[in-house]
Amino acid sequence: MNSNVKSVIFWAVIICVVALIFVVVRKGNNKADAQVTFSDFMKQVEDNRIKSVQITGTDVRGIYREDGSGLKTVIPANYPALFDVLQKKGVNTEVKETGSNGILSLVFQMAPFILLLGFWIFMMRQMQSGGNKALSFGKSRARLHSSQQKKVTFKDVAGVEEAKEELQEIIEFLREPQKFQKLGGRIPKGVLLVGSPGTGKTLLARAIAGEANVPFFSISGSDFVEMFVGVGASRVRDLFEQGKKNAPCIIFIDEIDAVGRHRGAGLGGGHDEREQTLNQLLVEMDGFESNEGVILVAATNRPDVLDPALLRPGRFDRRVVVGRPDVKGREQILKVHTKKIPLSDDVELSVIARGCPGFAGADLANLVNEAALIAARQNRKVVSMVDFEVAKDKVMMGVERRSMFITEEEKRHTAYHEAGHALVGALLPDSDPVHKVSIIPRGMALGVTMYLPTQDRNDINVLQCEAQIATAMAGRVADETFLGLKTAGASNDIERATDLARRMVCEWGMSKLGPLSFGKKDEQIFLGREIAQHRDYSEATAISIDGEVRGMVQQGYETATKLITENREAVIRIAEALLEREILDGNEVRMLIAGESLPAARPNSNNKSNNSDGQTQPVLRSENGIRPNPNPNPSPA
Known part of the structure; x- marks a missing residue:
């Protein structure tokens, strides 16, 4: 009215x-x-x-x-x-x-x-007045979520059970504060959600809003910063004033690193607008005046750049890590996302979950959506297992580039290159099993050999690192052995092998130089990433490091050469099968190595093309080890 x-x-x-x-x-x-x-x-x-x-x-x-x-x-x-x-x-x-x-x-x-x-x-x-109206620069732009809006509850969140338990306890604090206060406890003032992009931090905050019967304000960290001086601090004051009026309540700040970066860094000096906003936020969270009943929930994927004063107890009392889900968590997430999608009887979500190690919740949601779109394009009424397999290949290896013209000679080069990767990966006991080999151009690659571990990996040892280096060098060895020349298709393989060997020497202490770390990283917090690396070692040590790196890569090269030479006929069988079928799965590769004949090729629209050349599946270093990259962007092999 x-x-x-x-x-x-x-x-x-x-x-x-x-x-x-x-x-x-x-x-x-x-x-x-x-x-x-x-x-x-x-x-x-x-x-x-x-x-x-x-x-x-x-x-x-x-x-x-x-x-x-x-x-x-x-x-x-x-x-x-x-x-x-x-x-x-x-x-x-x-x-x-x-x-x-x-x-x-x-x-x-x-x-x-x-x-x-x-x-x-x-x-x-x-x-x-507030909102987006004229001259309302100093007013908070936080949105108050009403009870009539569509709710997201903890039933819609899967794969992060520990984080859900922590946040459910926060909701109990708001519902029954006397239960905890009678024993002398106090309500936490702040909860920081930390995790990689796509793991569900914002979704958890939306679930808190749906579960808690208290006012819920949401705002982005970038909404505090404006071109006018003092606006950020004014908006912080107004936000907490609204919170006090509606206490008990929850305030959610998404991407808090936009205003909570370490003070004293960058170009702004002591009067940087971001610093004034952060100072006001620190005072409002735990300053001279108390904010009883106002709980601040914040999310970030860069906790390393946040100011220490913001992270101390009394401001953010709890830090909830929202990690990537394990195989059971991925299966639960798939169940949530396929709840409204008609599935055929052959779809096994547990099999799909095992085939997607390293996938976050957003990656799995994208996988389900791609499978549904593929089934819809073919005018099917249900989504089958084949649709999920095609969608997984598209997400993990890139879109097929069937219109790309590849000569027969380039196609042959690619087949032998990928056959070398597949053979060494299948024979080395410490290598991840070969999942699929393709000479169809996908994304930026002309061919792909894809590896999937049998179980989720949280760490990596020296034998697994050496196996990855040997597998990466196998493509170059196959080029030289069967084609008699070196090609640029091994550029990404060489780059990955060298980088892995250098990390083994300089970071993980896996060389003759001993358990030492070489090279201190120089991180510019204002820029948000490391841009330089200090040499905290002598020139003689640098020469030793280069020698160790060269030795590790050369050892992998020799291992790949030995395996390919001893199994020359197997490489030829894999390459010829690739030239005929263009795609081989892991079981077919192992049958060819054993000298068995492949069954008749199943009719598949994905196996007709004139494409080539390749590289292996790129890997990324995570916090706990190496994992397959669910969204690779490989360079041309």
């Missing part, structure tokens, strides 16, 4: 402005009437020069017969003979009442003052 009244007032003001402009323009276009005395007016009537007259009270306006110009005069209050004189001379006479014209004239006279008063009231109300 309040918004409707505002709309009516707004349009009324607009109409008055338009009417005033119309009257002013109309008056400007009319010719100015000549002011004459009453005696001159009567003389002109006697001379028969007046054509028509309009009488309004004591005001008289007349029009001349000659040129149609106007005149005006004022008659005495008591002059009853005027009308008789005008009638006698044949003057067209019109008499108007004074009431309506006087009111209209008064309205037009007062209109400018009314408009100025209305404009002043409008601007004052805008300065006092």
Whole structure:
């Protein structure tokens, strides 16, 4: 109702402005009437020069017969003979009442003052109101979630059971504070959700809003920063004032690293706008005045750049790590995302979950969506296991580039290159099992050999690292052994092998130099990433490091050479099968190595192309080890 009244007032003001402009323009276009005395007016009537007259009270306006110009005069209050004189001379006479014209004239006279008063009231109300309105720079842009909105509950969140338990306890604090306060406990003031992108931090916050029967304010960290000085601090004050009025309540700040970065870093100095905003946030969370009943929940994927004063107990009492889900968590997430999708009987979510190690919740949601789109493009009413396999290949290896023209010679190069990767990966006991080999161009790669571990890996040992280096070098060895030349297709393999060997030496202490770390990283917090690396070792040590790295890569090269030489016929069988079928799965690769014949190829629209050359599946270093990259962006192999 309040918004409707505002709309009516707004349009009324607009109409008055338009009417005033119309009257002013109309008056400007009319010719100015000549002011004459009453005696001159009567003389002109006697001379028969007046054509028509309009009488309004004591005001008289007349029009001349000659040129149609106007005149005006004022008659005495008591002059009853005027009308008789005008009638006698044949003057067209019109008499108007004074009431309506006087009111209209008064309205037009007062209109400018009314408009100025209305404009002043409008601007004052805008300065006092929040939201995106004019001059509301200092007001918080937090959105209050009402109970009527569509709710997300903890039933919609899967794969992060420990985080859910921590946050459910926060909700119990708000529902029954006496239960904890009677033992001397106090409600936590802040909860920081930390995790990789796509793990479900914001979804957990939405679930808190759906579960807690208290007001829930949500805002992004970037909403505090504005081009005007002091706006961020003002918005923080206004946000917590709203929270105090609605206590007990929850305030959620997404991507808090936008305003919570380490102070004293960067180009702004002590008067940096971001620092003033952070200072105000620190004071509001735990300053001189208490904020009882206001719980701050924040999310970030960069906890390393946050200011230490923001992370201390009393401000953020709890840090909840939202990690990547394990195989059981991935299966539960798939169940949540496939709840409204019709699945065929052959779909086994546990098998899909085992085939997606390293996938976060967002990756799994994207996988389910891609499978549904693939089934819809083929006009099917249910999503089958084949759709999930095709979607998984698309997400993990990239989109097939079937329109790309590849010569037969390049296709042959790619087949032998990928056959070398597949053979060494299948024979080394410490290597991840081969999952699929393809010579169809995908993404930026001309061919892909994909490995999937049998179980989730949280760490990596030296034997597994050496196996990965040997597997990476197998493509180059196959090029030299079967083609007699070196190609640029091994560039990404060499880069990965060298980087892994250097990390084994400089970070993980897996070399003859001992358990030492070489090279201190220089992180510029203002820029948000490491941009340099200090050499905290001597030149002689640098030479030793280079020698160790070279030795590890060379050892992997020799291991791959030995395996490929001893299993030359197996490599040829794998390459020829790739040239015929273009895609081989792990079981088919192992059958070819064992010398067995492959069963007849199943009809598959994905196995017809003229594509080539390749590289192995890229890997990423996570916090706990190496994992397959669910979204690789490989360079041309």
